[in-house]
Amino acid sequence: xxxxxxxxxxxxxANAMGSISATGLQCVQxxxxxxxxxxxxxxxxxxxxxxxxxxxxxxxFCDMTVxxxxxxxxxxxxxxxxxxxxxxxxxxxxVPFVSGDIWFNDPIVGVMFNDAPLDLSDxxxxxxxxxxxxxxxRGTNLAFGSNIAINGNYxxxxxxxxxxxxxxxxxxxxxxxxxxxxxxGLAALGGLVAFRRRR
Numbered sequence: 001x002x003x004x005x006x007x008x009x010x011x012x013x014a015n016a017m018g019s020i021s022a023t024g025l026q027c028v029q030x031x032x033x034x035x036x037x038x039x040x041x042x043x044x045x046x047x048x049x050x051x052x053x054x055x056x057x058x059x060x061f062c063d064m065t066v067x068x069x070x071x072x073x074x075x076x077x078x079x080x081x082x083x084x085x086x087x088x089x090x091x092x093x094x095v096p097f098v099s100g101d102i103w104f105n106d107p108i109v110g111v112m113f114n115d116a117p118l119d120l121s122d123x124x125x126x127x128x129x130x131x132x133x134x135x136x137x138r139g140t141n142l143a144f145g146s147n148i149a150i151n152g153n154y155x156x157x158x159x160x161x162x163x164x165x166x167x168x169x170x171x172x173x174x175x176x177x178x179x180x181x182x183x184x185g186l187a188a189l190g191g192l193v194a195f196r197r198r199r
Contacts, residue, residue, distance in 0.1 A: 018084035018106040027100025032126035038091045051085035051126045062110030070149035079110040085124040088171040092161040110174040113140040
C-alpha cells in the first residue's frame with residue numbers, strides 16, 4: 001500500500017512542476033542567471049527562465065489576468081492559488097527591438113510588466129538570482145510600441161525601447177499547474193488500494 005501511495009504522490013508532484021516548454025523567434029530559454037539585469041544579461045535575444053514552481057499565492061497583483069488578452073487593453077487583477085513563476089528579460093542596447101514566442105506547460109493566469117507589480121512579486125524569483133527590485137523603468141515600455149499577447153499556454157511579445165542608453169524590459173508570468181489525467185487516475189488508484197487494505 002505504501003508503495004502505491006508513494007508512486008501516486010510522486011506522479012502528482014512531478015506534474016505540478018510547470019515549466020517553459022518551448023521558445024521561438026528572438027527568445028531563448030536559459031538557466032536562472034546570477035543577476036536579472038545588465039551587464040550580466042546582454043544578448044541579441046530575450047532570455048527566459050523558470051522561477052519558483054508549485055507555490056501557493058494569495059492576492060498577487062498582475063497587470064494582465066484575462067486569458068486570452070493583450071497589453072493593449074489589459075485587465076489587471078489579483079491572482080491566488082497554486083502557481084508556477086517564469087521570467088523574461090531583454091537588455092536593449094545592441095538592438096532596440098526584439099520579438100519572441102514562449103509556450104508553457106500550463107495555462108497563463110497572470111502577467112506582470114510594470115515596475116510596481118514586478119517589484120512586489122520578486123519574492124517569486126529564482127533562488128540565487130538577484131532581481132533589480134526598485135529600479136526605475138525595469139518594466140516593459142508600452143509607450144514605445146511594446147506589446148504582450150497571451151492565449152492559453154502561449155505568449156507572444158514585442159519589446160521596444162528607442163532610448164539611446166542601455167535599458168531593460170522585464171516580464172513575469174504566472175501559470176496554473178493542471179494535474180494530468182494519468183496522475184489523477186494514479187492517485188485515485190492509490191486511494192482505492194489503501195481503502196481495500198483497511199477493509
